[in-house]
Amino acid sequence: MMFKLWLLLLLLFLSLFSKAQEIAKGKISDSLKEESSTTSISEVVLRAAPRNLKLNDGNIVMSVAGNKNFKTSTNLLEVLRKTPGVTIDQEEGIFIGGRIAPAIFIDGKAVVMSSQELQGYLRSLSPEMVESVEINTNPSSRYDAEFKGIIDIKLKKNMNLGWKGNYNGNMYINKFTYRENSLNLSYNTEKVAYHFLTGYNNGIYTYRYNALQNLANTNIMRTRMYQIDDGAVYNIQAGMDFRLNEKNRLGINIRRNLRESHRTRSGTLYITEKNESEVVLNSENDNPTDYSQGNYGITADYTFQNKDFKLNFLGNYLAVKNKQQDDFINRDKPTSDLLSYWKSDLLNKINIQTVQADASYKAGNADFEAGVKYSHSDTNNNIRYDTLSTGNQFVFDPTRSNIFRYKEKILAGYIAYKQKFGQLQINAGLRFENTQSISNAVTVDSVVSRNYLEWLPSFSASYSFNPSHELSLSYSRKITRPVFSQLNPFRFYFSPLNYWIGNPYLQPSFTSQVKATYRYKNWITSFIFGKEKDVMTRYPMYNPETNVLEYLGANLPYRNFAIMETSFPVKIAKWWNITGQVTGYYNYEFRPYLDEVFAIGIYNFEVRLNQVFSLPKGYTVNLFANYESKSGNSLYLFKPRYTVDLSVQKSWLDNKLSTKIGYNNIFDSYDQYGEFRHKYIMDNRLNHWWDSSRFFFTLNYQFGNSKYQVKEIQKTDEENRTR
Structure with missing residues (x-):
């Protein structure tokens, strides 16, 4: 209503x-x-909108530069938020096909960046720098098996000689402010292209968490938490692209990223009797945190191409070092008496090396591809807890402290075939991946070794009836390995009575899915269905004696899923364009939990409406609305929510300068309310709020005499899994 x-x-x-x-x-x-x-x-x-959407092997390809739908978007991250099939959550995580975190590709190759760096990079790209975005929700076997989805971003290219620069600045204002600045420079000669990118972001983000729980002893517990994150990020990368001759090309790129954050998290636990007339506990807790991350990477890329044959070699090295120090202080609120106090000191080191080779050959209407890849990752995690004793001295706490080491080697290879028969195109591929891993929880003397080989086929076919009608069908099998944070058995605290902990015994999950896509002019409809086995998930475990709520990791036997999505751009007037999108989801989990099995089919839907108004004197107004229906899983139910954004764009100085102002989440209506379905097990309700309701101002200025676009650096599957 x-x-x-x-x-x-x-x-x-x-x-x-x-x-x-x-x-x-x-x-x-x-x-x-x-x-x-x-x-x-x-x-x-209603009239047909310009042809800004098309299909490529069943994947939506959306034009970006020159597309009125994105004229008021501040950067590429905002473009993706309005792209059919893509969802951006409150923490700016990117998802497609439901809740799949895709790999991000630039010009056909994945970028070498952490998730935070990637967000910054996408923010540094203005819409006019991007030619198109392709959404691949069913990648073939030629891609890493971890890639359940891919967003391929094609940048605009121009081989003019000379130099080019771009500055992009954003400011977000709510109770606090956050600023983003990036400078991108490139210089192109006949033989060498030089590129340099630097950025500095700083400011404050806030987050709130509230929970209401009816305890096993009939008491009522209210949890409140407020978090202020004051951080700064500095990154720099430089590289050279050598055009040795017409057949040979060599690229080298180095980068450095530094991140520092001071987080203050304060909260209260308020417990009363059932009638709320008597207070049982009224405590307050403080959790100040100092966090820093430093990483550097080197990438070397060599390409040889002679007529219909192409050979590519890629080598990559990444080193990441994380440090974090926490204080957990818990006091009785009325008297300020100290109830408990412990400290943590974390050191985390990650090293990744990868090498790969890919070859392709075109014979008439047929294309043949083959490749091999080897990767090695080594992660060491040491977290120490010290607890304040009755003697007012901090002593080592072995129950919380943890040393965890994880090594993984993956050898992969693939063959792929593509051929066109008139209006019919066939693609087929087969991939193998052999994984060797050792997880060593040193503190508890637990070692888990695995060595397994998996064969992963894919197939697709597309047929073009005429320029207005197109149909495609595809199948793939994928593997998802647990990431380091899911395996590491140490506690990550939300409050003194609430934390999650990893499980080193998690198994990888396997997904088989089928996708069908049909296009009629600008109207695109897709349907995906499949089954995932050994689903990795977290589940709550409540202790009625201590009132501690843990979130633990486990594999579910299976889940069935289906997604149906349709998008339809229409033109109501020359100055009024609308893009609508409706997506329906179905999820059926077979979930053993405690002594029962919960198997519930969940249906939910999402509706988006993006309206663009082209006004006199070059002003463009954008009104974006998004509604999500009631959703959830076998254990939790989430209430509906919606958001509305308004923005205005204007270009100046012969389109070299662009300014944009707007307000995101105008009604501050995008927080998430959830509750546990099965009250006889645990009666718990929760609310997450992020400061996504904020005013923004963007300034983008382009200068120089060249539009040459350098080759982008690449990212490995293993680096995606360090998030």
Whole structure:
């Protein structure tokens, strides 16, 4: 009902806006006169929008540069948020096909960046720097088996000689401010292209968490937590791209990233009797944290191409060092008496090396590809806890402290074949991946060794009936290995009575899925269904004696899933474009939990409406609305939520300067409410809030005399899994 009301108000606003334009001008502009017979709001005749969407082997390809839908977007991250099939969550995580975290590719190859660095890089790209975005929700066997989805970003290219620069600055304002600055320089000669990128981001993000739980002894516990994260990030990367001759090309890239953060997390635990007349516990806790990360990477890329044959070699090295120090202070709130106090000191080191070779050959209408890849990762994690004793001295706490080491080697290879028969195109591939891993929980003297080989096939076929009708069908089998944080058996605290802990015995999961896509002109509909075995998940474990709530890791036997998505751009008037998207989800989990098995089919849907208004004097207004229905899983239920964004864009100085202002999440309505379904096991309700409701201002300036786009660095599957 609320969503329908907003739609009615929106249409009323647009109608009044249109009428006000006529009164202010005294007449309709010439452009509107030309369309007056077909675009009168009172008649609302829908017309086909420009061809900004197309299919490539069943994958949506969205044009970005010159697309009015993205003219007010501050950067590429905002573009992805409005792209059909892509979801950006409150912490700016990127997902496609439901909750799949995709690999990000630049010009066909993945970028070498951590998730935080990647977000910064996407923010440094303005929409006009990007030619298109391709959403691949069912990658073939030629890609790493970890890649359940891929977003391939094609940058605009121009081989003019000379230099080019771009500055992009963003400021976000709510209770606190956050600033982002990036400078991208490139210089191109006939033989060598030099590129340099640096960025500095700093400011404050906030987060709130509230929970209400009816305890086993009938008491009522309220948990409140407020977090302020004051951080700064500095990154720099430089490289050279050598065009040795017409057949040979060599690229070298080095990078350095430094991140520092001071987080203050404060909260309260308030427990009363069932009738809430008597206070059982009223405590407050403080958790100040100092965190730092330093990493550096080197990438070397060599390509040889002669007529229809192409050979590529890639080598990569990455080193990451994380440090974190925490204090956990818990006091009785009325008296300020100290109840408990412990400290933690974390040191985490990650080293990754990868080498790979890929070859392709074109014979007539057929393409043949083959490749091999070897990767080795080594992770060492040492976290020490010290607890304040009755003698007012900090002593080593072996129950919380942990030393964990993880080594992994992966040898992979693939063969792929593609051929076109008239309007029919066939793709087939087969990949193998042999994984050897050793996880060593030194503190508890537990070693888990694994060595397994998996064969992963893929197949797709697409047929173009005519320029307006196109159909594709694809199948793939994927493997998802547990990431380091899921394996590491140490406690990560949210509050003194709430934490999650890893499980070194987690098994990898395997997903088989089928995807069908149909395009009629600009209307694209896709349907995905499949089954995932040994699903990795977290589940809550409540201790009624201590009131501690743990989140533990486990493998579920299986889940069945299906996703149906349709997107339809339409043009109501020359100055009014709309892109609509409706997505339906189905998820059936077979979940053993405690002494029962819960198997519930969950249906939910999401609706998006992106409206762009091209106004006189070069102003562009964008109104974006997103609604998510009730959702959840076998254990939790999440309430509906919605968000509305408004932004305005204007270009200056012959389009070299662009300014944008706007307000995201205008009604501060995108927090997440959840509750545990099975009250007889645990009666728990929770709420997560992020400061996504904020005003923003963006300044983008381009300078120089060249538009040469350098080759981007690449990212390995293993680096994705260090998040």
